[in-house]
Amino acid sequence: MDQTTQARYEARARVMKALAHPTRLFIIDQLADREECVCELTAMIGADVSTVSKHLLVLRDAGIVDNDKRGNQVFYSLRVPCVTNWYSCVEGVLQADAQQRLAAIR
């Protein structure tokens, strides 16, 4: 694998890695409909604000969300909405798994 190829896969992996956490996937889902402030997301998630803030930073660094400071609060929004399309595929993986486990039992 040459260096250019390797760099491309590393860039892709950085994006994937940013999404590879339950809390961050939940955030993505919330932002699919509309932007939300950190306070609202924190209330829904039920973790420390600092924890949520760091998750948002990860998503931002990966280029997946944008943020907009308005007055007191900071609103986050999805920059690349297509990430929500992945779910059907992820669910496909999970369902294939479930079916295989069922088949093993029979």
Add this chain to the structure above:
Amino acid sequence: MDQTTQARYEARARVMKALAHPTRLFIIDQLADREECVCELTAMIGADVSTVSKHLLVLRDAGIVDNDKRGNQVFYSLRVPCVTNWYSCVEGVLQADAQQRLAAIR
């Protein structure tokens, strides 16, 4: 976030996490066309065989690949091909990033 919801996001995150590594993304790409043996993948990747084997185990545990032992060698194949569709979206994230950086320079 109730427990059922949390469990769902954790399941999704496990799938995403399995893909969140440059080497494993490369493997997925190779398997998009045809199955490959561990030896061939190892040659292409240029890491220790044991390292490649462990990456394949991660993908297998996540339900993304299947393996088939034939004689001496083990062939891996994609079980859920749709994962390769994500690339266009990931590239979208990366390109949006690049454009934003360009805009910042101007």
Add this chain to the structure above:
DNA sequence: CAGACATTTGGCTATTTTGCCAAACAACCA
């Protein structure tokens, strides 16, 4: 300006992930 509210940052520990080596296994071949 002082206090309240919203968010980020620093720092720390616990946990997970990675990648290599060495060793174990498994299947083939002479």
Add this chain to the structure above:
DNA sequence: TGGTTGTTTGGCAAAATAGCCAAATGTCTG
């Protein structure tokens, strides 16, 4: 059977991640 090839497993050290608390920053309001 003994050696060779292909693959997995165990173990370990280095690096990355996660989540909490405390403290800093920024913004509004009285």
